[in-house]
Amino acid sequence: MVLLEFAMAPRDKGEELVEYVSRIIDIIDKSGVAYQLTPMGTILEGEWREVMNVVDACFEELQKDCKRIGVGIKIDYREGGVNRLKGKVDAVENQLGRKLST
Amino acid sequence: MVLLEFAMAPRDKGEELVEYVSRIIDIIDKSGVAYQLTPMGTILEGEWREVMNVVDACFEELQKDCKRIGVGIKIDYREGGVNRLKGKVDAVENQLGRKLST
Amino acid sequence: MVLLEFAMAPRDKGEELVEYVSRIIDIIDKSGVAYQLTPMGTILEGEWREVMNVVDACFEELQKDCKRIGVGIKIDYREGGVNRLKGKVDAVENQLGRKLST
Amino acid sequence: MVLLEFAMAPRDKGEELVEYVSRIIDIIDKSGVAYQLTPMGTILEGEWREVMNVVDACFEELQKDCKRIGVGIKIDYREGGVNRLKGKVDAVENQLGRKLST
Numbered sequence: 001m002v003l004l005e006f007a008m009a010p011r012d013k014g015e016e017l018v019e020y021v022s023r024i025i026d027i028i029d030k031s032g033v034a035y036q037l038t039p040m041g042t043i044l045e046g047e048w049r050e051v052m053n054v055v056d057a058c059f060e061e062l063q064k065d066c067k068r069i070g071v072g073i074k075i076d077y078r079e080g081g082v083n084r085l086k087g088k089v090d091a092v093e094n095q096l097g098r099k100l101s102t
Numbered sequence: 103m104v105l106l107e108f109a110m111a112p113r114d115k116g117e118e119l120v121e122y123v124s125r126i127i128d129i130i131d132k133s134g135v136a137y138q139l140t141p142m143g144t145i146l147e148g149e150w151r152e153v154m155n156v157v158d159a160c161f162e163e164l165q166k167d168c169k170r171i172g173v174g175i176k177i178d179y180r181e182g183g184v185n186r187l188k189g190k191v192d193a194v195e196n197q198l199g200r201k202l203s204t
Numbered sequence: 205m206v207l208l209e210f211a212m213a214p215r216d217k218g219e220e221l222v223e224y225v226s227r228i229i230d231i232i233d234k235s236g237v238a239y240q241l242t243p244m245g246t247i248l249e250g251e252w253r254e255v256m257n258v259v260d261a262c263f264e265e266l267q268k269d270c271k272r273i274g275v276g277i278k279i280d281y282r283e284g285g286v287n288r289l290k291g292k293v294d295a296v297e298n299q300l301g302r303k304l305s306t
Numbered sequence: 307m308v309l310l311e312f313a314m315a316p317r318d319k320g321e322e323l324v325e326y327v328s329r330i331i332d333i334i335d336k337s338g339v340a341y342q343l344t345p346m347g348t349i350l351e352g353e354w355r356e357v358m359n360v361v362d363a364c365f366e367e368l369q370k371d372c373k374r375i376g377v378g379i380k381i382d383y384r385e386g387g388v389n390r391l392k393g394k395v396d397a398v399e400n401q402l403g404r405k406l407s408t
Contacts, residue, residue, distance in 0.1 A: 029202055038140050102139050
């Protein structure tokens with residue numbers, strides 16, 4: 001299973017991007033794929049093809065009316081790893097023996 | 103103010119990294135800088151120098167016993183932007199008019 | 205057209221990775237897609253689907269014998285932009301009026 | 307020694323950024339630090355403090371007249387590793403036994 005974090009935004013629409021970001025998050029939220037929205041991007045959890053299809057759909061959405069688009073993607077694949085959206089943070093809290101800011 | 107997301111890990115210690123990641127998170131948690139731990143990294147909020155000093159301290163910690171280290175950093179600076187650790191997600195939820203998975 | 209830079213490596217094989225990186229570069233080199241190899245990754249130029257297919261093929265190659273894989277991808281899409289593998293560096297050199305280290 | 311790749315650009319100046327990018331490259335080129343300019347960023351080679359100081363200087367330059375700035379940084383530290391700006395690409399070419407597109 002894959003954890004995929006990504007951020008995607010137009011580069012030709014100035015500095016106020018919440019409208020564009022929201023169109024992408026709407027696609028993600030309705031995709032059925034497990035995700036977590038953070039202040040710096042969105043983290044998807046699923047099989048490689050499943051999460052990459054969501055990234056494709058988001059790009060196609062922005063491509064409709066944006067002439068320049070920037071995308072950053074970071075992937076952590078672990079064979080057989082499940083429920084890591086929650087598990088990775090839990091593992092650090094267990095190691096340190098206290099709750100952290102999440 | 104700056105939002106800085108980063109992930110740092112040894113590349114010479116195999117695939118089980120929770121011990122090393124926890125040493126870094128411990129430094130961040132005790133730094134006094136506002137942060138959010140995610141499954142893919144840690145997001146700091148503060149002035150440029152302040153957040154970069156935390157990254158420096160984490161690197162010095164791993165350098166003690168790691169021969170190869172990988173680091174990824176993503177920064178979003180906005181003049182005068184405050185409380186964006188919380189505010190950026192809120193803005194998307196307001197735009198879409200519903201709660202999201204955070 | 206898209207410029208896509210990516211780096212992909214196993215996270216469970218220690219610090220000497222040239223064998224794995226070479227298997228990926230071999231796929232890229234034979235794909236027919238325009239590319240530039242750098243010390244930190246590979247930059248592909250092509251249509252979205254075309255360059256993403258190369259990334260997919262590289263992941264499938266590593267997935268055969270790697271249990272944990274890390275991937276970083278950065279994309280710069282520009283409507284109608286062509287030959288930017290060469291053109292972006294040229295534009296900076298023209299702006300500064302001198303040759304740079306490339 | 308550290309290989310540090312980074313890209314930094316204003317997010318409030320539209321899609322034509324060569325003027326801003328050139329101001330940064332000018333600082334790098336005059337810093338005395340070994341570097342390679344690529345279509346997607348600049349790769350510095352040096353000690354941690356040395357290369358981070360260059361990143362700091364570039365940010366201070368853009369901060370003068372940009373209200374929103376995006377930065378991406380990727381670091382590969384290897385104890386004792388030298389001349390990897392050239393050496394990493396050579397190693398892949400040696401492994402594959404042929405010249406690649408660089």
